[in-house]
Amino acid sequence: MRVLVTGGAGFIGSQAVAALAARGHDPVVLDALLPSAHPEPPPPHPDAELIHGDVRDPATVLRALRGVDAVCHQAAMVGLGRDFADAPAYVGCNDLGTAVLLAAMAETGVAELVLAGSMVIYGEGRYDCARCGPVRPGPRAAADLDAGRFEPRCQVCGAELTPGLVTEDAPADPRNVYAATKLSQEHLAAAWARATGGRAVALRYHNVYGPGMPRDTPYAGVASFFRSALARGEAPRVFEDGRQRRDFVHVRDVAEANATALEALHGREPGVLTPYNAGSGAPHTVGEMASALARAYGGPAPEVTGEYRLGDVRHITADSSRLAADLGWKARVGFAEGMAEFAASALRRGTETSE
Ligand SMILES: NC(=O)c1ccc[n+]([C@@H]2O[C@H](COP(=O)([O-])OP(=O)(O)OC[C@H]3O[C@@H](n4cnc5c(N)ncnc54)[C@H](O)[C@@H]3O)[C@@H](O)[C@H]2O)c1
Ligand SMILES: [Zn+2]
Numbered sequence: 001m002r003v004l005v006t007g008g009a010g011f012i013g014s015q016a017v018a019a020l021a022a023r024g025h026d027p028v029v030l031d032a033l034l035p036s037a038h039p040e041p042p043p044p045h046p047d048a049e050l051i052h053g054d055v056r057d058p059a060t061v062l063r064a065l066r067g068v069d070a071v072c073h074q075a076a077m078v079g080l081g082r083d084f085a086d087a088p089a090y091v092g093c094n095d096l097g098t099a100v101l102l103a104a105m106a107e108t109g110v111a112e113l114v115l116a117g118s119m120v121i122y123g124e125g126r127y128d129c130a131r132c133g134p135v136r137p138g139p140r141a142a143a144d145l146d147a148g149r150f151e152p153r154c155q156v157c158g159a160e161l162t163p164g165l166v167t168e169d170a171p172a173d174p175r176n177v178y179a180a181t182k183l184s185q186e187h188l189a190a191a192w193a194r195a196t197g198g199r200a201v202a203l204r205y206h207n208v209y210g211p212g213m214p215r216d217t218p219y220a221g222v223a224s225f226f227r228s229a230l231a232r233g234e235a236p237r238v239f240e241d242g243r244q245r246r247d248f249v250h251v252r253d254v255a256e257a258n259a260t261a262l263e264a265l266h267g268r269e270p271g272v273l274t275p276y277n278a279g280s281g282a283p284h285t286v287g288e289m290a291s292a293l294a295r296a297y298g299g300p301a302p303e304v305t306g307e308y309r310l311g312d313v314r315h316i317t318a319d320s321s322r323l324a325a326d327l328g329w330k331a332r333v334g335f336a337e338g339m340a341e342f343a344a345s346a347l348r349r350g351t352e353t354s355e
Contacts, residue, residue: 117185123173
């Protein structure tokens with residue numbers, strides 16, 4: 001199958017290209033090589049032709065779709081950005097870009113799509129209150145965070161909450177521009193599927209890490225922050241109390257999820273986009289991750305600083321069982337093994353404002 005991988009020069013896209021080629025498919029890459037993501041042009045991918053162009057440009061996208069059976073849409077501006085002034089750029093690349101791509105797919109009759117989604121659309125994950133049942137706490141107050149009260153509390157009775165696993169039916173609650181654009185991409189893809197009879201899957205990745213991860217980035221980059229600090233001979237600085245939970249999923253597993261989903265599209269119901277969480281299924285705290293990485297690197301032990309970022313959620317961990325049940329995908333790279341490999345592998349050059 002010939003697959004157009006948009007953003008195929010990026011961290012995840014380049015591994016998706018490799019996974020597709022390994023399965024005997026014929027990937028082709030469309031990537032704008034955004035300077036924020038690639039301060040230096042990446043080396044050519046051994047497995048795919050690169051079309052250097054922008055998903056916002058209809059003529060380029062039409063050309064890239066020639067002879068293509070399915071699209072793996074990874075291209076996006078990622079990260080939190082510098083400030084709100086970046087909003088038009090995020091919306092342009094992520095939402096206008098997706099609309100241009102989908103319109104070109106409608107025009108050329110390419111009817112199969114796997115979209116790179118994100119867990120950021122959920123906001124503050126899922127919690128249970130012993131008295132009130134499942135609750136969805138709002139953003140945490142600066143006063144609480146300043147006082148070291150990091151755990152969100154039940155907004156009804158004020159009790160402490162137990163974090164749980166987020167399922168795909170959890171309501172969306174995007175809390176920054178990037179998250180809003182990722183949710184909008186899913187809505188656009190669902191509208192495209194309905195209008196054209198297309199088949200679509202959105203893979204909502206959790207915190208992806210692994211070789212080729214850009215360094216020092218403000219988003220999803222907590223693993224890369226720590227890895228960059230270790231490379232400078234410094235201790236990883238862990239915010240809050242280090243007990244915030246995440247699901248760290250290896251980039252090769254995410255690439256395999258893409259290839260698996262692409263191969264399964266043909267048999268799916270037309271006219272529908274189905275979202276799937278793509279996580280490792282084994283939550284870990286950020287503190288544990290920092291320790292595992294520091295140990296594997298042979299660097300100084302992490303420092304827990306109590307600092308915080310107002311936009312961060314406390315816990316966000318996935319229930320990825322739907323992806324396992326429907327498509328037979330399961331993360332294979334274990335936490336200790338993946339972190340040891342990540343400690344030993346190079347980061348991609350990056351800048352402060354991009355992932
Ligand atoms: N890294 C994570 O932890 C994570 C988590 C959830 C979702 N995602 C999603 O995964 C996808 C890939 O992210 P990544 O981490 O590999 O980031 P990345 O920055 O390494 O890759 C994104 C690629 O898209 C390209 N691109 C951006 N805008 C473009 C445009 N307008 N036209 C053509 N190409 C364009 C960039 O040049 C880059 O090569 C994104 O859609 C992102 O939202 C990533
Ligand atoms: Zn309660």
